[in-house]
Each structure stands twice: as C-alpha cells, then as structure tokens.
Amino acid sequence: MGSTSASAYGNDGSAGIGRRDLIKRSAALGLISIPAASFLSACASSGGGGEDKAKAGKKTGKNPLGVNDTERMEFVLFDGGFGKEYAEDAVKIYEKNFPEAEVKFSATQKIQSTLQPRFNQGTPPDLIDNSGAEQMDMGVLVGKKQLADLTPLLDAPSYDDPAKKVRDTLRPGIVEMGQFDGDPVWILYYAYTVYGVWYSQKLLDSLDATYPETWDEMLAVCEKAKKRGIAGWTYAGKYPYYIPFSLYPMIGKVGGRDVLDAIDNLEPKAWEHPAVKVCFEAYYELYRKGYVLKGTPGLDHIQSQTAWAKGKALFLPNGSWVENESANVIPADFDLAVSAPTGIDASDKMPFGTIWASGGEPFVVPAGARNTAGGMEQLRIMLGEASSRNFTSKVKSLTAYDGGTDGITLTPGLKSGVAALEKAGENVVNPRLQDWYVQLQKEKIGVSGLGEMMAGRLTPAEAVKKIQNFADATAKDSSVKHYKHQ
Known part of the structure; x- marks a missing residue:
C-alpha cells in the first residue's frame, strides 16, 4: 500500500x-x-434540557425578540483564527442594551470536551461558536434536536433598519447553509469565508x-x-x-x-x-x-x-x-x-x-439553553453594520452581513479575496x-x-x-x- x-x-x-x-x-x-461517536451517544442520551427556561421579556421595537432584560446570557466562543475581541465588543453592546442582565462570556479551543457534558446535563450556554478541531458534529446536533430554530431571529427586524428583516441583510447562501431538512434554520454562519x-x-x-x-x-x-x-x-x-x-x-x-x-x-x-x-x-x-x-x-x-x-x-x-x-x-x-x-x-x-x-464560523443557539432569546439577540447585534464592520476591520474577513466594508481600508488578503469573489461571479461552489x-x-x-x-x-x-x-x-x-x- x-x-x-x-x-x-x-x-x-x-x-x-x-x-x-x-x-x-x-x-x-x-x-x-x-471522534464524534462519543458525542453522538451523549446526545442520544440527553434529555435536551430546557425545563428551566427564562421568563420571556416584553417585545418592543428595541427588543423584538422579547429578551428578559434581567436574565443572564452566556456566550461561549471558539478561540481560533479570528480571536475573541470582535465578540467581546459585541457583548459590550448587549450589556449596554440590557444593563441589568449578567453576561458570561468565555472563549475556548476545546468546544466539544467543554460543552458536551453540559448538553448531557441539559444546561448548555445560550450562544455557541461551534468551530475548530473540537467542533461538535452539526449533523448530530440537528438530528438529535439539540438546536433551536433560528427563524425568529431571521424574521426579526434587523439591528440597524427595522424595515428590513435580519434575513434580508445577509449574503446570498447564508440562510440556506443553516438548513438541513428544509425550512428550519439551525445554524448562522457568521464569517463569510x-x-x-x-x-x-x-x-x-x-x-x-x-x-x-x-x-x-x-x-x-x-x-x-x-x-x-x-x-x-x-x-x-x-x-x-x-x-x-x-x-x-x-x-x-x-x-x-x-x-x-x-x-x-x-x-x-x-x-x-x-x-x-x-x-x-x-x-x-x-x-x-x-x-x-x-x-x-x-x-x-x-x-x-x-x-x-x-x-x-x-x-x-x-x-x-x-x-x-x-x-x-x-x-x-x-x-x-x-x-x-x-x-x-x-x-x-x-x-x-x-x-x-461560503459561511464560516457556525453559531448556534442550543434548544436546551435557558435564555434562547438572549442568544439570538446577541447574534442580531453581531449582524448589525457596526459589529460587522468591527469584525472585518479587526480580523480581515467578511461577515454574513451583506456590507460592513464602507470606510475600511482592505488588507491585502481581504482585498484579494473580494477580487476573487468578483472574478468567480456565479461560479461559487459550496x-x-x-x-x-x-x-x-x-x-x-x-x-x-x-x-x-x-x-x-x-x-x-x-x-x-x-x-x-x-x-x-x-x-x-x-x-x-x-x-x-x-
């Protein structure tokens, strides 16, 4: 051989x-x-949690998802090539909008080994950047109904323009990438790679x-x-x-x-x-x-x-x-x-x-999370123009938001990537x-x-x-x- x-x-x-x-x-x-087999068996035995859901907040123009403004929100980020500063900046916006809410933010390269036990216990965080070598198997997560449908987020007013839904501000293909079985959208790929x-x-x-x-x-x-x-x-x-x-x-x-x-x-x-x-x-x-x-x-x-x-x-x-x-x-x-x-x-x-x-850096909101509305709201903030521009300027990559490059001097790699996309036109595979x-x-x-x-x-x-x-x-x-x- x-x-x-x-x-x-x-x-x-x-x-x-x-x-x-x-x-x-x-x-x-x-x-x-x-190996994903251990995660597969773990998910199969998990009850999914969610028995202790946070009480819903009042839906308003500034709070379209009805986030409980005093409820804790936990966000776990994959600490990889994009670093964590862009996410920390977005968390600060959440904290400003919900000053009475405690926000727990952490970053790790060991997503599966850190979070698998919490899925088993029914106490996953509210938002996860499920990426890296220890990425949890998306197919397993979806198949075992471990993820929340992100349709409420996509149909909510966008962070910058209430006349536009979040889904209408995204790059082509982003919504479809998060689908596995038709209409539900389980994943929001934040970076555009x-x-x-x-x-x-x-x-x-x-x-x-x-x-x-x-x-x-x-x-x-x-x-x-x-x-x-x-x-x-x-x-x-x-x-x-x-x-x-x-x-x-x-x-x-x-x-x-x-x-x-x-x-x-x-x-x-x-x-x-x-x-x-x-x-x-x-x-x-x-x-x-x-x-x-x-x-x-x-x-x-x-x-x-x-x-x-x-x-x-x-x-x-x-x-x-x-x-x-x-x-x-x-x-x-x-x-x-x-x-x-x-x-x-x-x-x-x-x-x-x-x-x-295609979309990269997959963000998910666990179905068994206590504060799913808070997790989705944090994503809504990140899909706003300011957070998108901040991401692009700091990590030299595009986001799922269809824009966010105005006023930014593109780095050589990013400029070349944009040119490659323009050259490809419709000839993009995924x-x-x-x-x-x-x-x-x-x-x-x-x-x-x-x-x-x-x-x-x-x-x-x-x-x-x-x-x-x-x-x-x-x-x-x-x-x-x-x-x-x-």
Missing part, C-alpha cells in the same frame, strides 16, 4: 494514462478532529511567474520554486482536512457542480467519478515530484502557515481567516493573495476562477460535507484518506477506494442523520 505502480506512471514521472485522456475517455462514455490557494504575490513575482490556471502550469511554477530551494506547497499535515479547501472546488471545476453534490449526498460511486480521480492524481504529483515541503505531514496548521509565511513554501490551501491567524508571522511586504484553485485544462466543466466561498458529516470529513476523508495519500502512504486509486468505502459506511449507518441537496 502506498507504493506507486510502475505501470501507472511513465519513466518521466508523468501519469501514464494522462489527465486529459482520463477526462476525455470518460466524457465519451457519458460518465462525466476528534473565501477558501482557496494562498500565496505571496511578491514571492510569485520573484519567480517571474503568474498564478497557474492549468495543472501543467502549476507543475512548472513548482519546478521553478524547487530550483530556488522553495517548496511548491505545504498544508496542515496534522489536520489534512485543510486540503479540500482547494481540492474540492478543483473537483467541481473539472467535473461540474453535480460531482460535488453527489459526494455530499453520499451517492454510491460518487468518489469514483473521473473528475475526482484526475484531481487526486494531480495532487499526488505534488508529492511524487517533491514539490511538498519536507516534513509537512507532521506540521499542524500554525506550523505550516509559519513555514509558508517565512517563504519556505509558495502555496497553501486555507480559508480567509489565515490572514488574521498568521498576522504575527506574515512579513509586511508579503503581499498576501488568494486565488481560486488551478484546474486541469480547458476541458474543465467550469471556468478558471471557480471558487469555494461543498456541505464539512457541516453535514463532520467525522467523515475530518477523520475519514481528511486524515485517513487525503492525509495518507499526500504523505505517500496511499496511491490516488487506493485513496479513492478507501474514501468511497468510508462514505458508503456513513450512508448505511442508521445512527447517522443523512442529508441531501434539495
């Missing part, structure tokens, strides 16, 4: 069957982290190169970098579910949106689609030709980002939080940029510029595996599949087979709530 078959590759190291040949032949044939390939424009210019649009061009750029002692790529080897941030939209670009939808829907043989195979083979070439920074499989996200920021590697698959998360190591003249993933060639189903952009099936995405596909392939311990064919088996097992698992694109 993991050894490259001599018959699969030519003497020059190139794929023997040929990337283009595979796509063309298939077209002619018409073919084209942490641009996923893709991040790099230093200065370093790319020094190689006398432009960002590659085809895979042959990508390999040529990586070869240029290698001759200068610079690796073409690095990534979070310990958390290889970062790899899909560029790989998934590449698969969509090569094979079309339907390929990604079939993968999300856990359809049989979805991972065996020719577009998946050709993209896996393309990424595997990075490993085989020595274009991946040595030691990458042992690096965590911070270590890989630091090596990249120091110029040891040219390209990094990541999300737009990387600009803030790596701010202390990115040189002032780095000229941070992001691009949509490189494709295979002109035969790709979608144009160059096709990118993954794979759902990472929120529908967290364990499958992170542990199975990421660590056991892609991570092993990129470390050279699986061939692309072996990785495809292994991942398809993981997907099939999830599809057949009656204890897992299943979701499909509507």
Whole structure:
C-alpha cells in the first residue's frame, strides 16, 4: 500500500494514462478532529434540557425578540483564527442594551470536551461558536434536536433598519447553509469565508511567474520554486482536512457542480467519478515530484502557515481567516493573495476562477439553553453594520452581513479575496460535507484518506477506494442523520 505502480506512471514521472485522456475517455462514455461517536451517544442520551427556561421579556421595537432584560446570557466562543475581541465588543453592546442582565462570556479551543457534558446535563450556554478541531458534529446536533430554530431571529427586524428583516441583510447562501431538512434554520454562519490557494504575490513575482490556471502550469511554477530551494506547497499535515479547501472546488471545476453534490449526498460511486480521480492524481504529483515541503505531514496548521509565511513554501490551501491567524508571522511586504484553485485544462466543466466561498464560523443557539432569546439577540447585534464592520476591520474577513466594508481600508488578503469573489461571479461552489458529516470529513476523508495519500502512504486509486468505502459506511449507518441537496 502506498507504493506507486510502475505501470501507472511513465519513466518521466508523468501519469501514464494522462489527465486529459482520463477526462476525455470518460466524457465519451457519458460518465462525466476528534471522534464524534462519543458525542453522538451523549446526545442520544440527553434529555435536551430546557425545563428551566427564562421568563420571556416584553417585545418592543428595541427588543423584538422579547429578551428578559434581567436574565443572564452566556456566550461561549471558539478561540481560533479570528480571536475573541470582535465578540467581546459585541457583548459590550448587549450589556449596554440590557444593563441589568449578567453576561458570561468565555472563549475556548476545546468546544466539544467543554460543552458536551453540559448538553448531557441539559444546561448548555445560550450562544455557541461551534468551530475548530473540537467542533461538535452539526449533523448530530440537528438530528438529535439539540438546536433551536433560528427563524425568529431571521424574521426579526434587523439591528440597524427595522424595515428590513435580519434575513434580508445577509449574503446570498447564508440562510440556506443553516438548513438541513428544509425550512428550519439551525445554524448562522457568521464569517463569510473565501477558501482557496494562498500565496505571496511578491514571492510569485520573484519567480517571474503568474498564478497557474492549468495543472501543467502549476507543475512548472513548482519546478521553478524547487530550483530556488522553495517548496511548491505545504498544508496542515496534522489536520489534512485543510486540503479540500482547494481540492474540492478543483473537483467541481473539472467535473461540474453535480460531482460535488453527489459526494455530499453520499451517492454510491460518487468518489469514483473521473473528475475526482484526475484531481487526486494531480495532487499526488505534488508529492511524487517533491514539490511538498519536507516534513509537512507532521506540521499542524500554525506550523505550516509559519513555514509558508517565512517563504519556505509558495502555496497553501486555507480559508480567509489565515490572514488574521498568521498576522504575527506574515512579513509586511508579503503581499498576501488568494486565488481560486488551478484546474486541469480547458476541458474543465467550469471556468478558471471557480471558487469555494461560503459561511464560516457556525453559531448556534442550543434548544436546551435557558435564555434562547438572549442568544439570538446577541447574534442580531453581531449582524448589525457596526459589529460587522468591527469584525472585518479587526480580523480581515467578511461577515454574513451583506456590507460592513464602507470606510475600511482592505488588507491585502481581504482585498484579494473580494477580487476573487468578483472574478468567480456565479461560479461559487459550496461543498456541505464539512457541516453535514463532520467525522467523515475530518477523520475519514481528511486524515485517513487525503492525509495518507499526500504523505505517500496511499496511491490516488487506493485513496479513492478507501474514501468511497468510508462514505458508503456513513450512508448505511442508521445512527447517522443523512442529508441531501434539495
């Protein structure tokens, strides 16, 4: 396992069957982290709490959700790439609006281990930023009815303009992302994340190169970098579910949106689609030709980002939080940029510029929380223009609020992300595996599949087979709530 078959590759190291040949032949044939199980069992045994609900307050123009103005509100934030200052600032607005209410705010990187016992006891906090390596499985939370429907928040008057509902102030796709089974909205993704390939424009210019649009061009750029002692790529080897941030939209670009939808829907043989195979083979070439920074499989996200920021590697698959998360190591003249993933060639189903952009940083209000109205009100405040602008200016990322950039000097990465979105236009994809099936995405596909392939311990064919088996097992698992694109 993991050894490259001599018959699969030519003497020059190139794929023997040929990337283009595979796509063309298939077209002619018409073919084209942490364990969540413990949380699953815990949720199944949880009574959901909620017996001790806070008394409702009086609904007014300034208090449309009827928050009890003397009731305690607890907010637990994931302490990640965006930091916690933006949330602390929003909490101050809540405290100003409800001066008699006690507010408990805390931030942690250990969301599941900290909050799972509280879900079991029926005493979860009122608002949670459910993110990070210890993210609680969204599919499990929804399936076990652990979350409150956020429709009251979305239908409430927006914080700035009572004539507009909150839902009417959000970026396209945000409401739909929070849905799992039709109308209820269980999650509000606060950040608007641009996923893709991040790099230093200065370093790319020094190689006398432009960002590659085809895979042959990508390999040529990586070869240029290698001759200068610079690796073409690095990534979070310990958390290889970062790899899909560029790989998934590449698969969509090569094979079309339907390929990604079939993968999300856990359809049989979805991972065996020719577009998946050709993209896996393309990424595997990075490993085989020595274009991946040595030691990458042992690096965590911070270590890989630091090596990249120091110029040891040219390209990094990541999300737009990387600009803030790596701010202390990115040189002032780095000229941070992001691009949509490189494709295979002109035969790709979608144009160059096709990118993954979607809501990130999922906020939820537990159904068993004591003060659900308070949790939703805190979110309503955060979705106001002032809080949105504050977030964007402080963490260099867009929010779900459709605006909030007026008067802000955009940082290089944010400016590049906005430009990438403009270039993409309608060609934006949004794979759902990472929120529908967290364990499958992170542990199975990421660590056991892609991570092993990129470390050279699986061939692309072996990785495809292994991942398809993981997907099939999830599809057949009656204890897992299943979701499909509507």
